[in-house]
Structures are given as C-alpha cells and as structure tokens.
Amino acid sequence: SAWTEEFPGRVHFLGHISDRARLADLYANAVLRMWSDDELDRYRRHLEVMVKERTLDLQRINERLQREIGEREGKERELKETMERLRALSAGLQHAREEERRRIAMDVHDRLGQALTGLKINLSLLGRKVAGDAESVERLQSMSDLIDETIRAVREISSDLRPGVLDDLGLVAALDWQLKEFQDMAGINCSLHARLDDDSMDAGLRTALFRIAQEALTNVARHSGATHVEVRLAGDENYLLLEVMDNGRGIREEEIASRGSLGILGMKERAREFGGELEIRGGDGEGTVLAVKVPFNRAGARE
C-alpha cells in the first residue's frame, strides 16, 4: 500500500537490490539518519534555544529602548522646563532692571531736579536783595553755577539710566541722542540711517532694540578698534531690521561662540523675546556687523 508508491529522496533505491541488502542498506541508512537526526535534533534544539534567547534578548533590549526613550523624553522635558524657567528669569531680570532704571531715573529727575529748580529760583530772588554787596553777588553766582552743574549731573544720571527721549520721542530720536553721546565719549565717528516710522512700535521692543544698540556700541568701543560706526534702522510691514556696523578689526567665530560672551547672549535673549534673531558677522579686518531682525506685527504693536 503506502510503501508501493513512489517516494522521492533517500529511499528511492528500494526496488533495485535484494531484500537482505535492502534491509542492510535501510538499516545503515536509518542508523546514519539517526545519527544525523541526533545532530539535527541537537541543531534544532540549539535553534530553539537560540530563538528563545534572541526573543528574550529582543524583549530585554526593547525594554531597555523603551526605558531609554522614556528617560530621554523625561530628561528633555526637565531640561526644557528648567531652560524655559531660566529664560523667563533672564527676561524677568532684564525687565526688573529696566523698571528699576526707569523708577530711579524718574526719582532722581523729579525729586532732585525739582528741588534744584526751587533752589535756583530762591537764589535769583535773593540776588535782588544783595545786589549792592559784591562778595555776596559773587557767592550767589558761584552757588548758581554749582546748582546748574548739579542739574546737569541729575540729567546725566537719569539719562544714563533711561533716556527720557526714548519714551517721549521714540527709538530713532533716542538712537540719535545715544550716538551723539557715544561719539563724544568714545571718539568714534557715528552715523545713523533710519528709514522707519516707529510710532506704532511696542514700548518693550523699542527698549529692547535701544539696549541692544547700546550694548553693541559698548562692544565696538571695547573690542573693535573701529574709527567709524554706522547704525541702520529699517522696516516694512513684516520685519524690522537694526544693524550696527563698524570698520574695526572684525570679530572672530570663537569670540562669538565663547561662553564668556554674556553680552551677546543677553542681546540674543532680548531679540528672542520678541521672536527675533540676532546675527553677528565679522571677517578679519573687515569690521563687524550686528544685525537684529524682528517680525514686526503692526497690529500687535498697536495694541
């Protein structure tokens, strides 16, 4: 029945040799096969063990991967949160400082300025009384000079803190004032090119750009060796561009990247707060350009 059929493979020789020989062949074949079966068994068991091991390895490594991903995500979240809080702290510190400057500037200006003006009026009224006495007239004059000088000091101190012109006349006027002051102080020739109507500019952005320009000028005076600096302010309905360009020795990549450049980082954070970007370019001996580009939402700015 079953064994009369044709079979492929290792037993096809059954029909050609004697029963005895066939038996011997079959037996030898079976033995060989048994051995080979043993090997195959071992191999199969080995394979089964390998599959199990690989599967376990896979499970373990998958778990590790999941843990790793979870840890990475947790770490990322944690670091991002801390970063956000630190960013907020930096911005908060800038604002607090700005607020303090404004408050002190007003305090100095109002409390001291008014008192000094009062003194000056009293002095001139007193002048009429002592008109006949040369020594008193001279003393009054020197007092008047002293008061004038003090009024100038009060103005300087409060302007250094917070130029009133920034709040009263806007960014362009404040930059113009600052560049004149800078030119006198640092002896570096300055020019301002402003093609911008900054009436509708957000007060915070105005302050940020003014402070960035001030910091940039400080850097020019400290590091550039420049003889000329040009400030450009331009904008359309989309962007606002502030550039501070000098003809100095240029800034090196390492200087820009260096950890110590807190001034640059501070400027970047100020720009970032208004969704802006700050870029510094400076070839060797070709001067330095600091450029701030801020998206300028006129609608938002008017709010």
Add this chain to the structure above:
Amino acid sequence: SAWTEEFPGRVHFLGHISDRARLADLYANAVLRMWSDDELDRYRRHLEVMVKERTLDLQRINERLQREIGEREGKERELKETMERLRALSAGLQHAREEERRRIAMDVHDRLGQALTGLKINLSLLGRKVAGDAESVERLQSMSDLIDETIRAVREISSDLRPGVLDDLGLVAALDWQLKEFQDMAGINCSLHARLDDDSMDAGLRTALFRIAQEALTNVARHSGATHVEVRLAGDENYLLLEVMDNGRGIREEEIASRGSLGILGMKERAREFGGELEIRGGDGEGTVLAVKVPFNRAGARE
C-alpha cells in the same frame, strides 16, 4: 558490522520480526519519518528563519538603541550647555545690575551729595551777610531746609540702590537697617537674630544674602498677610544659614512650584551661585519659612 550492534531508539525492534515484515516496517517507519522529517525540516527552516529574523531585529533595534542613546546624549549636552549659558546670563545680569546699582548709588551720592553740601556751606556764609534782613534770612532758611530735604532724598535714593552700610559695616548691620526701613514702610513688626561674625564673608555672598532677604521681605509684604517677621542669621565654620520667618497665611506648594515664581527662582539662582540651597516651607496658616543654607568656606571667603 555496523548494523549488528545494539542501537537505541526507534530501530531496536529489528531482531524480532521477519525480514519482509522488518523491511515493510522499516520502510513505513522511513516514510513516516520522512514525513516527519519534512515537517522537522520545515520547522528547522522556520527556526533558522526565525533566528535570522530575530538576529536582524536585534541588530536593527540595537542600532536604534545606539542612535537613541547618541541622540539623547547629544540633546542632553546641548540643553545642558544652553542651560549653563542661561544660568551664566542670569548670574551675569544680577551682577551687572548690582554693579549698576553701586555705580549709580555712588554717582548720586558723590556728585549730588557733594554739590548739595557745597551749597549748604555757601548758604551759611551768605547768612552772615544778610543777617539784618528778615526776608532774606527767612529765604535762606527755606533754602537750607530744601537742601536738607534734597540731601535726604539723595541718601534715600542711593541707599535704596545699594545700602552703603552693607559695604561699610557688613551684612548684619545692613539687615538691621533694612528691617527698620521695612517695619516703617510695611507696618510689619520685625526682629533680627544674628549669631554670626560676618567680617570674613565674601562681598558677593554678602550682597546675595542681603538681596535674598530683601526679596523675601517683599514677598512677606505682598502675599503673607503677616504681622510679624523674624530674620535669623547663623553660621559655624561649615555652613551659613539665613532664615526669614513670618506668621502669615503660609505659602502653598503650587505657589512655590509655579512657573511665575521668578522671584523664588531668582533667589534660588543667587544661592546656587555660592553652592547654596534655598528652601521654602509654609503650612496653611502656619506662616512661611524661607531658609538659605550656604557652605561657608572661611578660608575661601578671606581670599
């Protein structure tokens, strides 16, 4: 030869039945086995494929794990670097503000204070000249009052900025002054317990602790509803402890954790700069305790 030996397993029945029957059995056995071999072959192939697949999976997932680890490490590095730079920026901003305060305080004090003192001397010299004229004497008196008032304003403005007593007499004296000012201004009863000789304290640490105390007092006035606040300052050769305790409504965990608590974050960063820790505890209705613990290296502090 080989087939006369004893074999275990499926062919041990060879010696008991006729050759023909044996042959048939063997043949049937071989066929069955072949079928089973086919299955086993399939199974083995399947196992081999599985091992290959698992091995490939393992390789792939291992590569992914390596990439993931690399990415995680890169991200961590990047975020940590940014965090460090932002920390440095925050610290830098604090220092710059402190420096600015000191500079303005000195500017206001020196430039304006000296001028006002000059005016006062001139005024008293002038007084001798106009001794006979009642109106002039009165005018001089009102000028003198105005100058005194202005001198007070100058002192207040510069002390608000940077209490000279902090630099001249140290932290304990400055805290004492600040608590008296605070008591007058906020109407909250204050006491100071200082068991500390702060002569050798680092000037930066002194400033940091003073500013932390000021910020803590501001928080007490703003949020606590307290009627009493106690400031404690203690230290041994290892640690320095500043505590600000009030009897107000207490601070909630959410308030401490909240993103908006920039004041708290700022204080923490100030403490952190000197390797210190800042802790805020406050049960409901049990008041709030703010505690700063800073390692106090006397040797280092004296440098």
